[in-house]
Amino acid sequence: MKKLLTTWFASTLLLAAASVSPAMAADKEIAVIVKTANSDFWQNVKKGANDGVGGLKGYTASFQGAASDTDLAGQVALVENAVNRKVAAIVLAPSDPDALIPAMKKAWEAKIPVILIDSAASKSGESYYQSFLATDNEKAGELCAQALIAKVGTTGKIAIMSYTAGSGSEIGRVGGFRKYIEKHSKLQVVGPFYSNSQMGTALNQTTDVLAANADLKGIFGANEPTAIGMGRALVQAGKAGKVAAIGFDGNGDLQGFVKDGTIEAIAVQSAYQMGSLGVKTAVEVIQGKKVPKFRDTGVVMVTKKNIDSPEAKNVLY
Known part of the structure; x- marks a missing residue:
């Protein structure tokens, strides 16, 4: 009887593992790390990332920002933590063109794609990211x-x-x-x-x-x-x-x-576009697709005359 119970228990565990493992395997995290979460601009990036990843089967997006634009150590720590937990990719808005390069290098060494948004890294970091999405x-x-x-x-x-x-x-x-x-x-x-x-x-x-x-x-x-x-x-x-x-x-x-x-x-x-296209570009890189080194996400000059136009409404938030 004891042997039968042991066999039944082991079989149950195997069935349970089989039932959850596909969902766990599909849950690949794309870490979106911005300068600070404390502005509507970055919250719109978050909205774009969440909507963008919604159409990408098998991926989720996390969102974090440093305490402020000048908290470089805090942003570096966020990137390093993402590397340590082996995320699928990182979408990063670097607060400084040089300070984030060592952390980006760690991601590159771990074979984790890095997509930059909003702000560029200096030339010494060009080999550590796959694409840069921003306004010109x-x-x-x-x-x-x-x-x-x-x-x-x-x-x-x-x-x-x-x-x-x-x-x-x-x-x-x-x-x-x-x-x-x-x-x-x-x-x-x-x-x-x-x-x-x-x-x-x-x-x-x-x-x-x-x-x-x-x-x-x-x-x-x-x-x-x-x-x-x-x-x-x-x-x-x-x-x-x-x-x-x-x-x-x-x-x-x-x-x-x-x-x-x-x-x-x-x-x-288009902050929304930076988030949405950022996660989509990350997945393209993961899938081995060729992506452009720079993607211009555009800018619209909004005045009292055109503020209610479709072009303006597409970027206002």
Whole structure:
């Protein structure tokens, strides 16, 4: 009797294992690791990743961000943890072009594909990632400069409110803005000032800039929290609609500023597309498919005139 029970118990365990092992085998994790989870922009990346992975049989997506854009050690730890738990792939928005390269190398050595989104790594890290999906930030910066010149002309004083010094997207975006201003106008530039993507810091910095430059004609807020802080400072100082403002990204606060005239235009990236296409590209690499080294996810200049258009609604969040 004891032998029969033992045989029955062993058979039951085998059947149970057989019934769950296919589901476990199918549960391949794609780790989406961004600069910080604390903004609507990155939450829209998360939404895109979740929706994108929903159509990929056998994969799930996890989502994590560092405590802040400047928490490089925290982001490195997230990547290393993903490597240690042997995820299927990593979709990464590096907060610094150099600091994440050693962790990316560890993923490469573990044969874990890395797809970069939003911000680039430096050239020394090119062999450790398979594709880079982002807005052409230099071109987007140029578009913002064009919009500001169209509003204020080619002479006078403008300010740049930036976010994290040295991040790949900031270098391209603010660099493209400045190059265009210098080439096509005689505008005097105040700044850039770095908010480290903290809305409150951007608000205080913009308040100080407005107080110290009564003759300021225009201002550029180079990412979501910075542009929100800039917009709120303009309102509080009574300068909304008087100092021409161009922002970047497209959450509800910034849409409100465009509609009420506080901000003339916002350059909106497709954060959703970065998340969705990021996980899909990762799976293509896993499947051995050839993917382009760079994929432009686009940018749309949104104004009061086109904010309700299908093109704008496809990127606003």
